[in-house]
Amino acid sequence: MSRYGRAVEPLDPNPRPLDHLTLRGDPSAAALLTREGLLDYAGLEEMVSGLAGALAGRGLGKGARVASWLPKTRMTSLLPLACARAGLVHVPVNPLLKRAQVAHILQDSDASLLITGDARAATLKAGDAPEGCSILGDFEAAFLLEKGDRLPPSSADPDDLAALLYTSGSTGRPKGVMLSHANLWLGAISVAYYLGLTPSDRTLAVLPLSFDYGQNQLFSAWAAGGAGVLLDYLSAKDVIRAVERNGITVLAGVPPLWVQLIEAQWPGASALSLRKLTNSGGKLPASIVRRMREVFPAADIFLMYGLTEAFRSTYLDPALVDAHPDSMGRAIPFAEVMAIGPDGNPAAPGETGELVHAGPLVAQGYWRDPARTAERFRPAPATSRHGGIAVWSGDRVRVDEEGLFYFVGRDDAMIKTSGNRVSPTEVEEAAVRSGLVSEALAFGYPDDRLGEAIALIARPAPDQGAIEAALRDYLKRELPNFMQPSALLVRAELPRGPNGKLDRERIKAELTS
Structure with a gap:
């Protein structure tokens, strides 16, 4: 286990309502730092109670779905707890997604409310949101944080639904994983325990809060009475500056981020401040782990495996990383x-x-x-x-x-790239929607930086000439960055099996052999 001790001991198997995380820390201790400023635990509780009251004041029925399509802000940090307190179900939408994916999530979840920004709201078209769904832009969202009667900590049944997290499947559109208060509470307690988090820890929340791994950055920090610091990063330098400026001790990442960070120039004091590093969303090669040891000599490295349907499955004790670098633990x-x-x-x-x-x-x-x-x-x-x-x-x-x-x-056939699960079907359907392509196949192939990169093989539609540039432009408009094909190949014919279906495995074998 971590050589820095545990904050959550003994493990309590009795779950509580998720919004009770606001009560875990010293009221005067730092809880959340965003661009809007610092909240201590007393402020966190006050703002969650006010936001919950504002949501309840909109007349939404128990269990109504509240979607958020926002970057990492105070609002996106508070919404999971505020919805839980108000008896609502939070549906976080990855801010990198674009209109088609967002419309699917809104319709599938039957959202009653979408909280977003004006620019994102402007991209939606009539019919994208369910009938009766209210869409709140910048001003209305800010108003929610300012107004609302305070709601006390909830007495929700821990088995009540608290969130829908949308995750891609290999054969279709993203599906909403139903998570209860108990799922999220026990996940926070579990991670805080095995990481050995303490009230003095500051966790840099780099990952999207729409992922279970990203959400847990905050939840486990609060379970230990520590602080979460939000960062929408553009480069490794942004992470380094945030670590140095905020005294960060805990950092969660996916393989592509770790590759960037070990290649960057770290001031010695900043690298030494990091005490706990965690990886999920793909396997880290042993060479990357060794380099992490060199760059961050004071840190325990936790290699983990998980899936949204069960939150987290395994972790490798840092003491075993050198002897068993290929293990999930x-x-x-x-x-x-x-x-x-x-x-x-x-x-x-x-x-x-x-x-x-x-x-x-x-x-x-x-x-x-x-x-x-x-x-x-x-x-x-x-x-x-x-x-x-x-x-x-x-x-x-x-x-x-x-x-x-x-x-x-x-x-x-799931593709796991940059810590994201990508359905090949979604990429293929987007290519065909362009009108440039009659048929398409997508699959993943090994990549040192991404874990897997995406290859797209397409058969042009009739009367189409060279389509590569136009197809790439279309996909950049329609799909988020992590769904973009690294390799794009155009073929006059695609291989088929005896039943006439496209032979995904055959073409994958041909291209990767």
Whole structure:
């Protein structure tokens, strides 16, 4: 475990309403630093209670969905807790997404309210938001933070729905993962415990708050009574300046960010201030981990694996990183993680099985999608000590004699790039919508910086000439940066299987062999 001790001990398995995170710290201690200024815990509680009251004052029914499509601000930090206190369900939308993806999330979630900025609101068209959904721009959103009767800490049932986090699947549009107060509360307590967070820690929130990993940057900091510092970074220099200026001790990242940071020039004192570094969203090569050790000699490095449907599954104790740099580690507190063979029994050491996750961190399923819920959320194996419903991840893993897990591969076609899960179907559909393409195939291929890069192979529509430049321009307008193909190939014909369907595996094998 961390050599710096734990703040959350012993582990309390009894979840509470999510908004009670405002009560974890000393009222006069720093809780949140954004461009709008610093909030201590007393200020955090006051603003959450006021925002909750303002939301409740809009007459939204219990469980109504409130979407936010914003950069990292005070509002996006407070909304998860304020919605929870007001009996509403928060739907954070990645600020990098563009109109088509946002419209899908708004319609699918049946959002009653969207809080965004004027520029983003102007990109939406009639019919993008559900009928009756109110859209609040800059002025109205600021007004919510200024007005509203104070609501006291809630007495919500921890099993009540608190959030929908939209995550991509391999065969369709993003689906909303249903997370309860208990899921989010216990996730915060678990991470604060195994990271050894203390009230003196300051966490730099670099990752998007629309991700479970990004949200937990704040939640786990508050669970320990520490502070979260928000940063929308453009370059490694921005991160370095923020670490130096704010006395940052904890930094969470994905592989591409760590590659940038270890290549940058760090003032010695800034690098030495970092005490805990965490990675998820893709495997870090051993060479990157070694370089992180050199650049950040005072820091514990936590290598982690997770999926939104079960929050976080495993972490590798920093003391084992050098000896087992390829391992995912063991189950985090409150999680039961198993490698299950085709016969439904635990895989023997060294054998490959499907990673199955049980316990109170398992989500409640996919929003209004019983078919896909039934595919992924199934009864736990008979050998599970926890039982109940488990997440069958589709990821192939093996376990060694010491109980350490190792990632082997994926059963599905998901592309994991820059810490984001990308559906190849979404990229393919966008290409076809351009009118330049009749058919398209997208898949991931190994990339040292991104984890996986995206390759798109397209067959031009009839009467189209050279389409590469026009197609790239179109995709830049329609898809966020992390969905952009690194490789774009145009072919007159695409390979097909015996059933006439496009043969994804054949073309992938041809191009990566």
